[in-house]
Amino acid sequence: MTSPSARLDSLPFTRKHLRLLTGSGIGWALDAMDVGLISFILAALVAEWQLTPAETSWIASVGFIGMAVGASVGGLLADRLGRRQVFALTLLVYGLATGASALVGGVAALLVLRFFVGLGLGSELPVASTYVAEFAPARIRGRLVVILEAFWAVGWTAAALIGYFVVPLENGWRWAFALGAIPAVYALVVRWALPESPRFLESRGRVSEADAIVRDFEASAGRAVTRSESPVAPPAGAGEAAPRGLAAVAALWSPALRMRTAAIWLVWFCVNFSYYGAFIWIPTILFNQGFDLVRSFGFTLIITLAQLPGYAVAAWLIEVWGRRATLATFLVGSAVAAVLFGSSTEPWQIIASGMALSFFNLGAWGALYAVTPELYPTTLRATGAGWAAAVGRIASIVAPLFVPWAMELGGAPLLFVVFSIFFAIAAVGVIPLADRRGQALDERLPVG
Numbered sequence: 440m441t442s443p444s445a446r447l448d449s450l451p452f453t454r455k456h457l458r459l460l461t462g463s464g465i466g467w468a469l470d471a472m473d474v475g476l477i478s479f480i481l482a483a484l485v486a487e488w489q490l491t492p493a494e495t496s497w498i499a500s501v502g503f504i505g506m507a508v509g510a511s512v513g514g515l516l517a518d519r520l521g522r523r524q525v526f527a528l529t530l531l532v533y534g535l536a537t538g539a540s541a542l543v544g545g546v547a548a549l550l551v552l553r554f555f556v557g558l559g560l561g562s563e564l565p566v567a568s569t570y571v572a573e574f575a576p577a578r579i580r581g582r583l584v585v586i587l588e589a590f591w592a593v594g595w596t597a598a599a600l601i602g603y604f605v606v607p608l609e610n611g612w613r614w615a616f617a618l619g620a621i622p623a624v625y626a627l628v629v630r631w632a633l634p635e636s637p638r639f640l641e642s643r644g645r646v647s648e649a650d651a652i653v654r655d656f657e658a659s660a661g662r663a664v665t666r667s668e669s670p671v672a673p674p675a676g677a678g679e680a681a682p683r684g685l686a687a688v689a690a691l692w693s694p695a696l697r698m699r700t701a702a703i704w705l706v707w708f709c710v711n712f713s714y715y716g717a718f719i720w721i722p723t724i725l726f727n728q729g730f731d732l733v734r735s736f737g738f739t740l741i742i743t744l745a746q747l748p749g750y751a752v753a754a755w756l757i758e759v760w761g762r763r764a765t766l767a768t769f770l771v772g773s774a775v776a777a778v779l780f781g782s783s784t785e786p787w788q789i790i791a792s793g794m795a796l797s798f799f800n801l802g803a804w805g806a807l808y809a810v811t812p813e814l815y816p817t818t819l820r821a822t823g824a825g826w827a828a829a830v831g832r833i834a835s836i837v838a839p840l841f842v843p844w845a846m847e848l849g850g851a852p853l854l855f856v857v858f859s860i861f862f863a864i865a866a867v868g869v870i871p872l873a874d875r876r877g878q879a880l881d882e883r884l885p886v887g
Contacts, residue, residue, distance in 0.1 A: 443637045443649040446657065448577040448879050453659040459574055460583060462633050463567050464590035466530055469622040470563055471594025472601075473537055473556060475743075476619055477502065479602025479736060480612045482722045487612075492843040494546055499719050499839035501550045505557020507832035513562025514569075514825015515687060518818060522570040522636045523629065525821075526563060530626035533559025538620025541613040559622075561832055565811070565824035572812040573638040573820070574656075577879050580813070581762060585754040585805035592746035592801060599740040602722070606736070638880065642817040687822045691815070699814045700823070702871040707831035709865035710770070710807060713777065713858035714800055716838030721793070724842075724851060738786070742793035746801040753802035757809055761876045766806035767869045772799030774862035781855025803865075814873055816881040 450456075481498060484490055490498075509529070517525040536555035543549045568584055575583040601618060605611045637649035691700045721742070725735035749769075756765045776796035783789045815823035845854040 443641055443646065443653040445879070446653050447574065447637060450576050450656055450660050450662070452576065452579060452583075453656060455656045455659040456574065456576075456583070459633060460571060460587060462629065463526075463571050464587050464593075466526065466563065466622065466625060466629060467567055467587055468590040468594035468597065469530070469625060470533070470560055471591040472598045473533060473560060473594075473619045473622070474502075475595040475598025476601060476615050477553070478719045478722050478739075479598065479606045480615055481719075482726055482735065483606050483612045485723065485726075488546070490546070495723070496840045496843055498546065498549060498553060499715075500836045502553040502557035502560070503715065503832050503835040503839070505554040505559075506561030507557075507829045507836065509558040509561025509563075510565055510825045510829035510832055511688075512825075514565050514821040514823070514828075516562075517566045517569065517821035517825070518639075518687065521639055522566055522573070522821065523633055524635075525566050526570060526633075527626045527630040529559045529563035529566065530622040530629060531559070533557075533563070534620050534623030534626065537616055538623065540619070541616035557832075561828065562825075564808075565828045566821055568808045569812045569821045569824050570636055572809075573636040573817070573880065578877050579758065580880075581757040581806075581809040581876060582754045584809035584812070585750060585757055588801075588805040588808045589747065589750035589754065591804065592743070592750055595743050595746060596740075599736070599743045603736045603740050638817050687819060688826060690819055691823055691826060696815070696819075696823075698871050699873055700827075702868050703811055703814060703823075703827045704830040705868040706766075706807060706865045706872075707811075707827045708834045709861040709868065710800075710803060711831035712834035712838045713773070713861045713865075714804070715835040716842055717777070717780075717796065717800075717855070717858055719839055720842050724846070725789070727846075738789060738793070741790055742797050745794035745797040749798035749800070749802035750805045752798075753805040757806055758876060762806060762810045762813070762874045763869050763872055766803060766810060766872075767866045769799050769803035769806060770862050770866035770869065773803055774859040774866070776800070777855045777859040777862060781852045781858075800862075803862075810872060813875040813880060820880075 477499065481490075481495055484498070485495055513525055513529060533556045536552050536559065540549060540552045540556070543552065568587060571587045572580055572584050601615050605618075606615050608614070634652045634655070635648070637652045640646070640649035640652070690696070722735050722739050725738055730738065753765055753769060756768075760768075773796060776792055776799050779792035780789070780796050783792045811824045811827050812820050841857075842854060845857060
């Protein structure tokens with residue numbers, strides 16, 4: 440009898456898939472909105488609170504410290520408790536912490552709350568990409584995960600709009616934080632409206648529950664399966680003890696997995712360093728270069744709009760060229776665009792090179808999120824994705840602290856040359872990664 444996992448891989452794209460992708464994508468967009476808002480709010484607080492560069496850097500970085508902790512812990516919890524449960528919990532945590540940030544009166548309180556915001560954000564992203572990857576049919580899995588990542592552009596654009604229209608108002612940054620509390624409400628929708636991953640349920644020996652969910656998807660595709668035709672016993676290996684805690688992390692470095700783990704950690708570190716170093720600081724960099732707050736926000740909004748076509752092209756290429764070629768191409772494009780942006784002085788140059796950087800960088804992010812869950816078996820998938828993200832968050836902690844030093848030493852040209860180098864290193868790091876285009880996800884630990 441065919442397992443629920445194999446039946447998922449054979450399905451066409453259905454309304455059930457669309458509902459799940461949209462539901463997960465809205466959570467992803469809200470995550471992006473929160474991350475994006477802080478870049479606009481920082482620029483406003485620099486003016487209102489007379490923040491020093493060090494204080495500004497720490498407000499940006501403390502959220503990433505929380506994200507590093509959240510990504511490592513969230514993946515472990517998702518492999519133990521389930522994808523949906525942890526997804527909903529993370530939305531609740533960072534939504535409440537963001538809303539509470541609207542009430543702060545000083546840097547210390549904001550730092551504490553930004554840590555908790557990061558804790559929730561860091562947990563949510565790798566769990567959501569794992570969740571969607573485990574539902575997606577094999578032949579379009581990469582494309583669906585890139586489309587999920589494209590919701591980041593929706594959320595970042597929402598942040599840019601809030602930054603442009605709301606943040607410049609009196610106490611506008613407080614209203615922006617208040618809007619960031621929406622994920623706490625949406626967590627209830629995720630908890631009750633979206634199903635648990637059948638692959639996770641099957642790996643825990645809960646095959647009848649997995650079968651019921653898959654039958655709903657089959658019915659949506661016009662392939663209704665009667666209960667008597669469904670598997671009545673767990674497949675071999677299902678429900679066996681999976682590594683937990685530090686044992687699960689150690690399993691990522693088993694002989695069969697160590698090469699892909701080392702490579703994906705390198706790529707995540709380099710991409711995070713360049714992305715967050717650049718995009719968190721762009722509004723402030725433009726402001727410091729002499730553009731007023733509204734104009735710098737306007738430039739950032741236009742640059743942000745280039746993210747969507749970047750995702751669209753990556754979503755198409757990832758099932759045509761494959762994972763490695765698509766990811767490497769977008770990383771090389773990011774490296775070139777970073778150098779051009781750093782040397783731009785005229786408004787049209789800033790916008791054109793910024794849009795190119797946005798296009799290639801966010802396309803690379805889409806491909807990276809598609810690749811990462813495919814590298815690991817079901818019992819380690821969220822842990823593997825979470826720890827790769829956690830290593831990346833270390834870079835996102837360092838990058839905002841590095842920016843003021845680099846700007847003082849050599850200005851934007853030096854800063855963006857460094858970002859370009861990190862993008863190039865990431866492109867080289869893609870070479871050892873497995874390309875699982877069109878292949879079923881591994882359900883068990885490989886031997887070796």
